[in-house]
Amino acid sequence: MKSPILELQDINVRYSGLPVIQGLSMEVNQGETVCVVGSNGSGKSTLLRAIMGAQRVFGGKILFKGKEIHRQGTEAIVKLGIVYVPEEKMLFGPLSVKENLLLGAYILEDRGKILQNLEAVYALFPRLKERAGQPASTLSGGEQQMVAIGRGLMSNPEILLLDEPSLGLAPILVDEVLDTVGKLKRKGMTILLVEQNVREALGLATRGYVLQTGRIVAEGTGGELLESDLFRTAFLGI
Ligand SMILES: Nc1ncnc2c1ncn2[C@@H]1O[C@H](COP(=O)(O)OP(=O)(O)O)[C@@H](O)[C@H]1O
Ligand SMILES: [Mg+2]
Structure with missing residues (x-):
């Protein structure tokens, strides 16, 4: 039996009184890559x-x-092992790739552990090792996204929340970044991915949810969702 590592039960979020998330329930089990797809x-x-x-x-x-x-506050949540890689990446452009990665280990104190995590990130993204000393701003969009994900991994999270890692990238880089997510999945990382790149994201997900104006309107395996009528009319226009 799989037990959920992360479970949302009937949550609501409002901005200035206006409902933005409404009665949303979902779960992520250990080792799953769950994808939430929804338009802008x-x-x-x-x-x-x-x-x-x-x-x-x-x-x-x-x-x-x-x-x-x-x-709980964000810092306590990060310390529990939940890490968020935001849509905006938030890299420090003038700092080197390595310095940016090390910032992700701010909750750790053990120097040996930090270096071990850094090596693990380099093993996952060899290109970041090659570019370790370069200012982050000189990297391509896809490489910068790898730095953002790598920084998230530096604290050894139990679950990684990825906010549209493919946003704003050229199609070839979209594939590269989503391949990276696939690599993490194969390594057993638990991932909650939100994406507008519906086909690619559902292709690599264990399960998916479709979000429309703050409500879950469908859920299933990636294949089931891609085949469903609702999904085809909502996203694929067919
Ligand atoms: N800080 C905010 N204040 C008010 N409304 C917001 C704020 N952030 C987002 N919204 C609104 O909430 C809705 C959901 O936004 P968001 O979660 O950013 O969607 P997505 O990430 O799927 O594009 C949108 O209608 C957006 O305009
Ligand atoms: Mg967004």
């Missing part, structure tokens, strides 16, 4: 920010390994 403005980033304690949740519950986390 459907509430994907809000959902991830709510999990991270950066957005107030009205009603409902968010549980991590069975314990409530929706009243």
Whole structure:
């Protein structure tokens, strides 16, 4: 039996009183890559920010390994092992790739452990090792996304929340970045991915949810969703 590592039960989020996430329930099991797909403005980033304690949740519950986390602050949530890689990447351009990666280990104190994590990130993304000393701003969009993901991995998270890692990238880089997510999946990382690149994201997901104006309107395996009528009319226009 799989038990959810992350569980959202009937949560609501509002901006200035306006509902943005409504009665949303979902779960992520250990080792799964769960993908939430939805068009621009459907509430994907809000959902991830709510999990991270950066957005107030009205009603409902968010549980991590069975314990409530929706009243905790972001730092406490990160320390529990939940890491968020934001849409905006938030790299420090003038700092080197290595320095950017090390920033992700801020919750760790053991120097040996930090270097071990750095080597693990380099093993996953050899290109970042080659470019370790270069300012992050000199990297391509796809490489910068690898730095953002690598920085997230530096604290050894139990679950990684990825906010549209392919956003703004040329198609060839989209594939490269999503391949990276596939690599993490194969290594056993638990991932919650939100994406507008519906086909590619569902192609690599264990399971997916479709978000429309803050509500889950469908769920299933990637294949089931891609085949469903609702999905085909909503996203593929067929
Ligand atoms: N800080 C904010 N204040 C008010 N409204 C917001 C804020 N952030 C997002 N919204 C609105 O909430 C809805 C969901 O936004 P968002 O979660 O960013 O969607 P997505 O990530 O799916 O594009 C949108 O209608 C957006 O305009
Ligand atoms: Mg967003």
